[in-house]
Amino acid sequence: MAKRVRTTRTGISDVAARAGVSLATVSRVMNGNQTVDAQIAERVRIAASELKYQPNPTGRNLARGKTDTIGVVVPDLGNPTFQGVLRGVSRAAAQDGYRVLIADSSEVSSEEAILAGEARRRCDGVVLCAPRMGAAELEELAPSLHPLVLVNRATNATGSPSVIVDYGRGIQDLAAHLVGLGHTRLAYVAGPASSSSHRLRLAGLDAFKASHSGIEVQVFSNGSTFEDGHSSAGDVLASGATGIMAFNDLTAMGLLSALNERGIRVPEDLSVTGFDDIPFARYTTPPLTTATVPIQDVGEQAWAQMKELLNRAPNAAAEAGEPASTTFTPTLTVRGSTAPPPGKG
Amino acid sequence: MAKRVRTTRTGISDVAARAGVSLATVSRVMNGNQTVDAQIAERVRIAASELKYQPNPTGRNLARGKTDTIGVVVPDLGNPTFQGVLRGVSRAAAQDGYRVLIADSSEVSSEEAILAGEARRRCDGVVLCAPRMGAAELEELAPSLHPLVLVNRATNATGSPSVIVDYGRGIQDLAAHLVGLGHTRLAYVAGPASSSSHRLRLAGLDAFKASHSGIEVQVFSNGSTFEDGHSSAGDVLASGATGIMAFNDLTAMGLLSALNERGIRVPEDLSVTGFDDIPFARYTTPPLTTATVPIQDVGEQAWAQMKELLNRAPNAAAEAGEPASTTFTPTLTVRGSTAPPPGKG
DNA sequence: GTGAAAGCGCTAACAC
């Protein structure tokens, strides 16, 4: 790469030349270093603006050993939950001058580790949303990703902070709401078995059953899509349950739709709840009673944790003791899809 | 930054030392350069994997003058349309080994130009979604952003390719559908005046009126949110129109909701159409008749254009003649929200 | 307060 024609845009040396100062001085001025004489600084600023000079981030990144960018790994950019996290992280990070690099694994979870590693190399840290990744794999991966913030994954042995949603609490609130309405036969139309948030709901339900002996809680295995919810209608109706908790809003909507096709009235004949409170949950017919997860706050909090990590000495990783972990508790949002069971109204 | 303790991870020189070769050879091997002797290449590969060596992208970026990253500027990460574009770009770019950096202007359009410039400096190119940016500003900005791909903006003087949606055609198809059903009094519940896609719809409607003299087409100024649609119900009902075209799916849903509250039946009393076919449009009650915009394809195509630009000689910018421009035509998707007007069923 | 110069980690010309 020896002698070759300059092909690049105006660089720091052009500014230095024009202002009659050294590169170092230009650099200082561009970085707001106060040790530069005001007159000279002004001269540099003028030269820079005359030349429309803008520092090249790549050179700066290499010299500083940081990129002011964090990676966000999500399994699916089409999922409202991850969209919310992404948006929250992106906005919060932007406030602090950081940018976000996307890594969408397109649900190919075998790619997640590779993607995350790649993102980490290009960025100063990564926020990982990997609900289906095995615990073992996660623990092995985590150290190489530091600074790492986990979303909706328990921290375990990894020293990484996490921001999690108390799905167990949320589903219990939903169950309690239904029971409070008079329902005694409940059913949970489950999410994918590999989903950790599904397992959390299951645990919450176990706790609920333990403290509500008179209440029946059936569980149907199912999935996480609208279609999954739609196809669960048969099981749901056959069960005799009157209070149905769907895995999430999308499956609840599918169920609502199937029920509507069959002439079953909601909430008169059956009560249905969702989970998450995605933007469209309020617009269903009837509007969905659900457990509201402040998903954008989750993203913002993930950034807050990341910032914390970034401001720590690089080697303070392990010594920092307990990794921080923030828990968001869903709040019950009652809309029109729940009511007392038939005969109890 | 003179003598200091090495704080960095294993670099190319470690691998070179261990394999007993020069940096250049390691670099060649890591880049799949075939000119390296197979035996030596293997030796290098082993050394690299033993050391868990992964090239540092920043160094590489600086040396190669490219980052394998493109920036995507969107006005709002919460908007399904931009989410779709982002997803499409991200997936398509990933196929070619490129990553995406997000720049969300959070609807603060005065920030868009700055954000875009910043993104451009960090990336090899930018995909710009700036529906509200003034034409003049855009034209001034475009050259400094090259390689630039515009989404839903006409190309004008700027030599940048664009991928656009034929909103004018889409709304005409919707209007024709309603007229075909027997409606003679139509109304368009408009989008924000500053939205270029709204102006395109308006132009389409003008064309429609020109060729359908017996048909009335009223226009109500409005907005782009659910609430805007909801609050338009009064105007809509007062107008006497029976075929209502909402600006987009979201406003259509708002209108649907308000109509439902007032006991107006859709499609029996009034037909309503949306625009875009966002993921939830099929789940409304009744399901929305709309103009389907293949938004993810738009994103993928934006990447295709970008790739084209990137593969061109850097200075071939201007000489390339006509900038490419791809147009996607929305397709009419008839669902349950449209029917013949009262008395014509 | 300012400048010279040594890197940051890698790539690619060029020489061998």
Added chain:
DNA sequence: GTGTTAGCGCTTTCAC
């Protein structure tokens, strides 16, 4: 085919 070396554009130490 392989090594040497000069950058890529910037930051930062160190000496003045």
